[in-house]
Amino acid sequence: xxxxxxxxxxxxxxxxxxxxxxxxxxxxxxxxxxxxxxxxxxxxxxxxxxxxxxxxxxxxxxxxxxxxxxxxxxxxxxxxxxxxxxxxxxxxxxxxxxxxxxxxxxxxxxxxxxxxxxxxxxxxxxxxxxxx
Amino acid sequence: xxxxxxxxxxxxxxxxxxxxxxxxxxxxxxxxxxxxxxxxxxxxxxxxxxxxxxxxxxxxxxxxxxxxxxxxxxxxxxxxxxxxxxxxxxxxxxxxxxxxxxxxxxxxxxxxxxxxxxxxxxxxxxxxxxxx
Amino acid sequence: xxxxxxxxxxxxxxxxxxxxxxxxxxxxxxxxxxxxxxxxxxxxxxxxxxxxxxxxxxxxxxxxxxxxxxxxxxxxxxxxxxxxxxxxxxxxxxxxxxxxxxxxxxxxxxxxxxxxxxxxxxxxxxxxxxxx
Amino acid sequence: xxxxxxxxxxxxxxxxxxxxxxxxxxxxxxxxxxxxxxxxxxxxxxxxxxxxxxxxxxxxxxxxxxxxxxxxxxxxxxxxxxxxxxxxxxxxxxxxxxxxxxxxxxxxxxxxxxxxxxxxxxxxxxxxxxxx
Numbered sequence: 304x305x306x307x308x309x310x311x312x313x314x315x316x317x318x319x320x321x322x323x324x325x326x327x328x329x330x331x332x333x334x335x336x337x338x339x340x341x342x343x344x345x346x347x348x349x350x351x352x353x354x355x356x357x358x359x360x361x362x363x364x365x366x367x368x369x370x371x372x373x374x375x376x377x378x379x380x381x382x383x384x385x386x387x388x389x390x391x392x393x394x395x396x397x398x399x400x401x402x403x404x405x406x407x408x409x410x411x412x413x414x415x416x417x418x419x420x421x422x423x424x425x426x427x428x429x430x431x432x433x434x435x
Numbered sequence: 436x437x438x439x440x441x442x443x444x445x446x447x448x449x450x451x452x453x454x455x456x457x458x459x460x461x462x463x464x465x466x467x468x469x470x471x472x473x474x475x476x477x478x479x480x481x482x483x484x485x486x487x488x489x490x491x492x493x494x495x496x497x498x499x500x501x502x503x504x505x506x507x508x509x510x511x512x513x514x515x516x517x518x519x520x521x522x523x524x525x526x527x528x529x530x531x532x533x534x535x536x537x538x539x540x541x542x543x544x545x546x547x548x549x550x551x552x553x554x555x556x557x558x559x560x561x562x563x564x565x566x567x
Numbered sequence: 568x569x570x571x572x573x574x575x576x577x578x579x580x581x582x583x584x585x586x587x588x589x590x591x592x593x594x595x596x597x598x599x600x601x602x603x604x605x606x607x608x609x610x611x612x613x614x615x616x617x618x619x620x621x622x623x624x625x626x627x628x629x630x631x632x633x634x635x636x637x638x639x640x641x642x643x644x645x646x647x648x649x650x651x652x653x654x655x656x657x658x659x660x661x662x663x664x665x666x667x668x669x670x671x672x673x674x675x676x677x678x679x680x681x682x683x684x685x686x687x688x689x690x691x692x693x694x695x696x697x698x699x
Numbered sequence: 700x701x702x703x704x705x706x707x708x709x710x711x712x713x714x715x716x717x718x719x720x721x722x723x724x725x726x727x728x729x730x731x732x733x734x735x736x737x738x739x740x741x742x743x744x745x746x747x748x749x750x751x752x753x754x755x756x757x758x759x760x761x762x763x764x765x766x767x768x769x770x771x772x773x774x775x776x777x778x779x780x781x782x783x784x785x786x787x788x789x790x791x792x793x794x795x796x797x798x799x800x801x802x803x804x805x806x807x808x809x810x811x812x813x814x815x816x817x818x819x820x821x822x823x824x825x826x827x828x829x830x831x
């Protein structure tokens with residue numbers, strides 16, 4: 304599991320006074336940096352190899368501007384051509400959001416999905432879920 | 436059904452060259468403005484009455500910066516205390532993303548969900564899905 | 568002068584209740600789309616030819632979520648290797664922000680500024696300031 | 700001087716491959732969190748007391764997604780009713796952007812600027828510029 308600290312920004316709040324819901328996917332993506340590095344070690348977009356195909360988020364509690372937050376990120380499943388990321392946002396000992404995001408391994412040059420290479424599948428598998 | 440025109444912004448692209456996935460929920464939210472107006476006619480945040488509880492998005496095709504896009508928004512379901520928004524993004528005659536977003540009718544003062552008033556439920560129901 | 572309609576988004580408000588200041592540069596950039604098209608007619612990032620070097624914004628009045636806004640954009644000055652964009656945000660007959668943004672004509676391949684070609688300088692010059 | 704670490708997000712890059720210019724003001728605002736705390740110790744928006752009136756940014760070098768960045772923030776000047784924040788973004792030992800942002804001390808209830816209280820002016824003054 305990867306943990307990524309997030310300090311909420313004023314620009315991420317909304318008129319209802321809390322962190323706006325659209326910033327949850329943004330924080331989740333911020334939490335995937337080390338996953339991106341497994342796929343593209345130098346993080347060069349010219350060698351980017353994944354495309355996002357599904358995102359599902361449960362919003363469980365309001366996220367406040369005033370306190371630091373944490374994104375928890377792990378690999379839920381590695382398939383032949385796709386994998387699922389599990390992710391949560393915590394704040395003050397409370398889980399505020401949880402989600403899953405599915406990526407396919409994708410060759411942008413030929414615009415087709417491809418099998419995930421073995422070494423990458425192994426690297427992803429090492430990011431195991433939090434223990435219950 | 437509501438249709439909302441979207442002109443993609445440079446700041447919404449990413450290094451992979453297309454519209455970044457986090458802007459899909461942002462465009463979807465932009466498409467819900469008339470839904471927000473049914474719930475809070477003057478759009479005053481002090482009278483905001485909904486909280487987002489789930490968002491599910493299927494990303495079906497890359498969204499390009501170069502062409503105008505359109506968000507299509509409708510009400511999929513109205514329950515006692517919650518309702519589901521259906522939404523799609525189209526570009527150049529192609530559907531690029533589709534999703535559902537669930538809101539609960541929520542009283543921020545007492546931090547509890549409440550039944551959706553009849554007139555609001557009726558207003559929402561009028562936003563019917565696109566015909567097939 | 569170019570005018571670009573902007574419908575404020577919930578995600579662009581902040582806890583103080585209005586449009587957060589960081590979205591003013593974002594709206595200004597949205598207003599420059601036709602300028603980008605003069606420089607790169609097909610808007611292909613592989614042929615992008617400008618780099619932003621300075622931005623100055625005066626915030627003159629609060630921008631509200633509830634009303635539509637408009638960005639006004641023109642060319643203030645065209646120099647040998649750089650040009651200045653003038654820009655304003657209006658809402659309900661009131662100017663809320665005004666700014667200038669300076670771009671240099673830039674060759675990303677060799678990482679150097681270059682003289683603006685004549686036809687592009689002429690195209691830019693046609694976007695004259697609003698009449699007083 | 701305050702230093703704030705920033706890990707660039709994919710959603711902050713653009714099609715030209717680097718961090719898009721609109722995220723520089725967003726990172727600068729992230730760097731002002733401790734300044735906001737001097738003005739409103741509990742960071743409660745109901746007691747927010749400042750309004751941004753001017754922002755000026757010099758973009759000096761491209762900011763890359765691949766490396767961590769740092770925002771440096773200090774108080775440049777404290778006047779009777781306004782103050783100026785100095786700010787810079789550094790990455791890999793190189794200054795990429797520098798700017799100033801002017802805030803007025805503002806009473807949102809009566810929509811008027813007010814003199815900065817002495818204890819707040821003193822707190823701000825303690826955030827001195829970096830030594831040359």
